[in-house]
Amino acid sequence: MQHLDKRLSVIAGLFTPGGRGIDVGTDHGYLAVALVQGGKAQSMLATDVNPGPLQSARNCIAENGLTDRIDTRLADGLEGLPLSGFTDIIIAGMGGQLISSILSQRVGELAGKNLLLQPMTQAPALRQWLCENGFSILLERCAVAAGKAYTVIQARFTGEKTDCSPLFALVGRTPEDGGEDAGVYLQTLLSREQKRLKGLKAAASPDEAEIRQSEELVAGLKEILARREKEKGASV
Numbered sequence: 001m002q003h004l005d006k007r008l009s010v011i012a013g014l015f016t017p018g019g020r021g022i023d024v025g026t027d028h029g030y031l032a033v034a035l036v037q038g039g040k041a042q043s044m045l046a047t048d049v050n051p052g053p054l055q056s057a058r059n060c061i062a063e064n065g066l067t068d069r070i071d072t073r074l075a076d077g078l079e080g081l082p083l084s085g086f087t088d089i090i091i092a093g094m095g096g097q098l099i100s101s102i103l104s105q106r107v108g109e110l111a112g113k114n115l116l117l118q119p120m121t122q123a124p125a126l127r128q129w130l131c132e133n134g135f136s137i138l139l140e141r142c143a144v145a146a147g148k149a150y151t152v153i154q155a156r157f158t159g160e161k162t163d164c165s166p167l168f169a170l171v172g173r174t175p176e177d178g179g180e181d182a183g184v185y186l187q188t189l190l191s192r193e194q195k196r197l198k199g200l201k202a203a204a205s206p207d208e209a210e211i212r213q214s215e216e217l218v219a220g221l222k223e224i225l226a227r228r229e230k231e232k233g234a235s236v
């Protein structure tokens with residue numbers, strides 16, 4: 001059985017049971033293989049823009065005897081891919097801006113699909129783009145793998161634009177994830193924002209508006225973390 005680390009396991013857990021998925025930027029192909037092997041996906045299309053990673057995926061698929069269930073394609077994002085008939089689209093392990101630029105290639109054709117997005121960086125930019133471009137963030141699940149905290153965003157295209165406050169852009173729906181890994185994710189965000197605030201205050205000519213916004217984010221994060229602690233205490 002193909003092993004998945006916690007980050008990839010969380011994505012697999014949000015996949016539509018019995019669905020057909022596209023794994024954009026598959027690299028090693030582990031996720032596509034595990035989804036089919038584990039019976040979660042009926043079939044997969046694994047793609048990559050680079051021939052080397054795509055070859056690794058092809059090797060992994062062949063070694064696991066799954067060439068009849070997992071197709072592969074050299075493609076830049078969603079460009080030229082057949083989207084109809086696919087229930088799920090996974091775009092994981094890339095920067096948030098790259099993920100949004102891939103989604104923007106085919107926005108109109110994404111309605112009804114389960115979108116599983118896992119930004120390695122720039123998650124706030126991705127959440128903001130989703131809100132501004134008619135996508136609804138249904139939920140987020142966090143995972144700590146190799147000492148780093150990640151979020152997996154489950155989204156759907158609705159066509160309705162929504163407001164995205166700076167705090168929502170920063171945390172998204174991770175506060176609704178009651179797991180320990182979400183606590184680590186939120187604590188990491190707080191430490192990073194506190195460090196940024198310190199830098200803003202120490203600047204030669206401090207930007208007062210930016211300082212105020214950063215202070216609000218720090219306060220918002222502290223409040224979220226305090227609420228989690230209180231809820232944890234109440235449930236013991």
Ligand SMILES: C[S@@+](CC[C@H](N)C(=O)[O-])C[C@H]1O[C@@H](n2cnc3c(N)ncnc32)[C@H](O)[C@@H]1O
Pocket residue numbers: 008024025026027028047048049050053075076077078091092093094098102
């Ligand atoms: C860090 S790996 C992530 C692999 C896997 N999705 C994961 O989450 O473990 C990023 C992969 O995305 C591929 N990639 C980058 N830009 C892409 C694009 N525009 N379209 C398809 N694949 C892309 C890279 O070649 C690389 O194999």
